[in-house]
Amino acid sequence: MERRKFLRNVAGVAAASSIVPLTVSCKSFDGVAKEINKGNGNEEQWYQLGTGKKVPNPDRKEIVNYDVVVVGAGVAGISAAVAAARNGAKTVLINDRPVLGGNASSEIRVTLNGVNRLETGKAERETGIVEEIMLENRLYNPQESYPVWDHIVYDYVVREPNLTVMLNTQAIDAEMDGAKIISARCWQLTTETEFTVKGDVFIDCSGDGLMAAKAGALYRTGREGKEEFNETYAPDKPDGWQMGASILLQGKDYGRPMPYTPPTFVKKYDGDNAHHERKINNFLDGYWWVELGSDHDIIDVQEDNRHDLMGYLHGVWDYIKNSGKFPESENYALEWVGSLPGRRESRRFIGDHILSETDLTEHKHFDDAIGFGGWSLDEHNPGGILDIKERPSFFHQKFKTVYQVPFSSLYSKNIENLMFAGRNASLTHIALSSTRIQGTCALMGQATGTAATICVNKGITPREVKNKHIKQLQEMLMRDDVYIPKVVANDPKDLAKKASAIFGSSTKSGNAKNVINGISRDIDGEINHWMSDGLPATFQMEWNNPVKLSKVEIKCDTNLHKNITMRKQPLSEFLKKSFITTVPPELLKVLDLEVRVNGSWVKVGSKDRNIVRLIKFDFDQVKTTAIRIKMKETYGKDSVKLFEVRAYEA
Template identity: 40%
Template sequence: MRAKTTIERQYDIVIVGGGMSGICAAIAAARHGSKTAIIQNRPVFGGNASSEIRMHICGADVHGSRSDARETGILEEILLENRRVNPQMSFSVFDTVMWEKVKFQDNLDMYLNTHMTQVETTDNKIVKIIAEQITTEKIFEFKAKIFVDATGDATLAYLAGAEYMFGREGKAVFGEKDAPDESDDVTMGSSLLFKAVDAGHPVPFIKPSWANSYTDDDLAYRGHNEITSGYWWIELGGDDTDVIADGEVIRDELLKAVYGIWDHIKNSGHHNADNFVLDWVGFLPGKRESRRVVGDYVLKEQDCLAGKIFDDAVAYGGWPMDMHVSGGIRTRLEPNLNIQCDEMYTIPYRCLYSKNISNLIVGGRAISASHMAFGSTRVMATCAVVGQAIGTAGAMAVEKGVMPRDVNEYIKELQQELLKDDCYIPGFKNEDAADLAKKAKVTCSSFVEGSDGQNVISGVTRRVKENTNCWISSEMGDTPEWIDLAFDCKVKVKEIHFKFDSNLSKELMPSLSHSVLSRQIPGIPAELVKDYTIEFYSDGKLVQSLAEKENYLRLRVYKLPAPVECDDIKVVINATNGDKHARIFEVRVY
């Protein structure tokens, strides 16, 4: 019998898990110079946002109901790329967008269909992990300085012996007023989604013999008027069945529920569904909750409700504490309770690494949070910005030769790097001493009241309450609008960065839901600058220029092939993607 050969791989950072948090962590780590691997045991990236599950990416904007709150950074880059190539909002094409982002990123290797089977630790430090690629029958041994758990279930942390929490903490544990009276092992359940299409003619549906039956009374608290897609409340597990150990049983029971719900919609006679037919039914449950790794700090309900700004903040959230009923669809109760967060809150770095495994960083829904706080932090856009934070932190740890906990000593540097990369941290602004733009005299062709050119060096890159923090020109006419940065001496420019306006009050993500998609404005956000020229002057003479056409991204970074000596930089806006005003949140010069 031929034995399988183990292939050894050495990296700076190994990330296990390829959901939104994992891919954002991997891209960030690689871009910051670390040799990185991402290991994903599915054939596609995206986790709950992939074509296998098809959940839309929610976050602090709460489906667009909180203005100027959408997450930026790598997630925004991915969603804008998707808008450009995938106007039909196909989840399969979205899979390809995410694959492309990972596949063609320098410093990053991907291992799809690769399942971690073993973790070896010594002295509370991960030494290596073993994983098998099921499509090639190859066995890999991965060694790294830093490991990142983005598995969702905290599988890497669990196998490494990290401290973790499971279930609901009682009121006395963290002093949370909305927690259950006593602690238990109950978690939120898992869901299967479906999609239906209008066939244009009546189509019968014969209920499978194994499917459940539901009456209007059974579904009294579960809205199902939108019949083209559904439904997050088709939820089971976490009470008498363990969402991890009983995952296959839960999947089978969810299938019975999905087909039973569809039978009710089709055959009860009052949903106008005669012409509708099932087009897709998920076979991989979308999981909400399992293990949560204990870090140096546990985020709590009080932090979320107070909109707390931590000194070591590196990410933020704002989704309600969305607490699902134990028992899911088997109950005749409201399926969830939303405890609103009046303000966005920050997530401290101390929640993002293991308390007892020294080289383990944690992302996604497994961060150090109580069950109550987890109800908010678990959504994918929040997980994505956490992912970018931990990827950046991991690369910083590698660069400085320290463990993840020691990055606390460089927390201001980490925060500034995240802001530079277009992450938002409420309460923090650009204080990068290397940014030459902060010393420039800014003038502009025109502006609307409250949005003059000085805003491009304000240090904040989105509207916050009454402050636009954006240069917004008067309505564009036949002549271009421009903004100018003049220096009192010659400067050598190696890089110039722009953060444009992509309308952070509107959603961008793919969705199965017609109602969610109908609230979106199709195409590239109109507010984004489209065509522009960057002009470098020295003593009034143009020495170099760069022209950009068809821009569709919010963050643009230009690394010049050779330093340009100049005393003035002028950005000329020739066109937007449809808006009447030129808009720029930030200009940085290095």
């Protein structure tokens, strides 16, 4: 009998037998053997030594209420939950693992990539919440430790006052009222507690999307054929293939010979006959092409694939250590071995728009754009490591500039109050080959979390946000430092746009008025900054008539054309050109904010160790005719760039 059928039969027997109350023989507290009926769980079977009492076995159930419920705490889910909480919604973030970060966590260790390298050779890094986390990691984790990264992410999330985090908790079902989710039924492993989590808006960022599927949300799996969306790189006919999960390793040079004996579950790797792109050029970073997918139900075979992937991982390491072809590996040993594969693809839920290959390659303009992507069309080999003679990935096409991601691909077509962000969004298989990258997923997450607050405040659905309030959503996102290609910020409440004079103490490049042009980065060869000629420097805004101010927001420079993601190995000379391994030296570190009141300058804010691109000053409302930003120090550059300055009454 096949292993999977055997397991199903065993499960069936267990399920059938559980209908009849079980009777077992055991010793009582006085040592006398007794028959205890364990059928209904209400007997006083628990002897609490602290109280000296016999009590029923605990049956822990709780009902909790939130405005926004986010399921899955990968980078998409984190961004969704933080965005919702910051915009005033009472939010819960539910994660089935003990750490946050999903594929980027220490359990899996996938590099948190985004638009790392366009065809131009430059990055176009994602800003907003995902960049804030990565900047903190550069400051507080210079050793690039993945377990420390876990705690930096955890600290970033739990300090949000409107946000509750539930770890080791899986959303396993949904209670419905027609086409609306009322609550998610969740099981918390560590406390043996069943939670009923009620909410107004639900965002499934879990990747596999079990809760969304249980709610009845429409979804698809597999590869579309060429004809359905006119996709060049799709197969001629649709099939069930889904890109696989990978498992990683990390090696370490111990400075002495380190022999290796593989475990019994090893699966031999025939590296001599593998495609040349299955490169073994270092022993530090792991091999993403140790990958297994499925042509049917990839979730159903996950545990089988996990076991096999662990065997293939050790097979690759055995080939490195014991084939004799890599004598330079003599002093290397495994320092860390993954046990939880990182998934690329399973369910893709259906929204009002299914984002396709041509939407990306033709740079389609969407009126409801909420972010961008730009990773190449990177479709992995359908056979994974079972087809080692084939190249591991098909980089079908690179992009010269970024493309838009629409909001209509981030909410359910048939469930009224459900959104999704990440790899389970409304995408074709080929579009997913680019948008699955975690930086892009983070922008989707921030958009859904922000949209959820509009839904809560107005009592509307995500579809109504798209149809009636998309400009509000876009303005909120851009204010919170999300770049939306070809969309210019124009917040009517921003008093900076009404300034009568804008100037700096010196100018090396750009124009001072660029800070109110609504584009907060240099992109596609266009300059959208003002840059000082040296430090210290000042930047000033004047109004002909006094204005009331209580908030000033500044977007400074973090060199978005280079990567700051954490790496597991020393950078090659090639990568050193495109990576920053410290806090970006361009980032503004020390600055003061002053306002002019009755002809005198008054300091209303100061930053001594700024670590964000979007710098916010909140102060008691004042009536003023000018603001002055005094910039004293960066993290290494002798000049400073500003991309945007905003000013608000409240």
